Amino acid sequence: MLESVQVCLFDAYGTLFDVNSAVARYSAALGENANAVSSLWRQHQLEYTWTRSLMNRYADFWEITREALEYALDTFGISADARLINSLMNSYLSLTSFPEVDDALRELKSLGLTTAILSNGTAYMLGEALRVNDLAARIDVCLSVDDLKVYKPDPRVYQYACDRLEMTPQQICYVSSNAWDLAGASSFGFRTVRIDRHHHKREYLFETIHHEERSLSAIPALLRPHRQIGSLL
Ligand code: LAC
Numbered sequence: 001m002l003e004s005v006q007v008c009l010f011d012a013y014g015t016l017f018d019v020n021s022a023v024a025r026y027s028a029a030l031g032e033n034a035n036a037v038s039s040l041w042r043q044h045q046l047e048y049t050w051t052r053s054l055m056n057r058y059a060d061f062w063e064i065t066r067e068a069l070e071y072a073l074d075t076f077g078i079s080a081d082a083r084l085i086n087s088l089m090n091s092y093l094s095l096t097s098f099p100e101v102d103d104a105l106r107e108l109k110s111l112g113l114t115t116a117i118l119s120n121g122t123a124y125m126l127g128e129a130l131r132v133n134d135l136a137a138r139i140d141v142c143l144s145v146d147d148l149k150v151y152k153p154d155p156r157v158y159q160y161a162c163d164r165l166e167m168t169p170q171q172i173c174y175v176s177s178n179a180w181d182l183a184g185a186s187s188f189g190f191r192t193v194r195i196d197r198h199h200h201k202r203e204y205l206f207e208t209i210h211h212e213e214r215s216l217s218a219i220p221a222l223l224r225p226h227r228q229i230g231s232l233l
Pocket of ligand 1: 011013014015089118119120121152176181
């Protein structure tokens with residue numbers, strides 16, 4: 001299924017960047033609920049992307065991320081002074097990338113593949129995350145839903161990637177840790193690789209996922225055989 005792949009297209013948050021790293025830096029200030037805050041923050045951040053898309057009330061991912069953070073802090077009765085909120089939001093701008101990301105991207109590029117991001121994040125958020133992790137040179141194209149004002153998994157988002165990359169869906173290998181995003185990408189027609197870092201159960205079983213791996217480290221080996229065949233032709 002991966003023979004035709006020319007581009008490795010990555011989801012950003014949760015796939016390249018660890019969304020829990022924002023709160024981890026402030027666990028002392030957040031106390032025993034730090035992990036729960038992080039999880040509720042992420043859950044509501046995503047929920048707001050879906051509800052706002054359905055309601056046709058787009059707000060960019062930065063604004064949505066702040067709304068979800070305020071809700072999560074409020075839920076746990078953490079008095080949210082502006083300083084803590086600003087610190088956590090700034091922390092979200094510099095999320096830590098997962099340890100294997102740099103090497104995996106370098107290997108994919110050495111195979112002659114194009115590396116790209118398709119994310120809900122704004123261009124500024126993505127640019128900062130790449131910059132602080134020293135990954136900017138590893139990504140050829142960085143695409144944000146902000147250009148369309150609608151969130152994943154709306155098929156228009158995946159179509160936008162095809163248009164911008166000038167590729168058919170079959171030429172794109174989409175890599176994500178987010179089940180709902182992978183379902184959208186697979187339904188659209190991309191080749192898909194699920195990164196299951198935390199041993200989550202499969203869901204959206206009506207969609208085909210072409211490969212499942214524990215980390216990005218496995219992806220170059222999936223694509224290398226096809227690149228070698230391609231170069232002999
Ligand atoms: C993204 C979120 C959904 O990067 O993880 O688009």
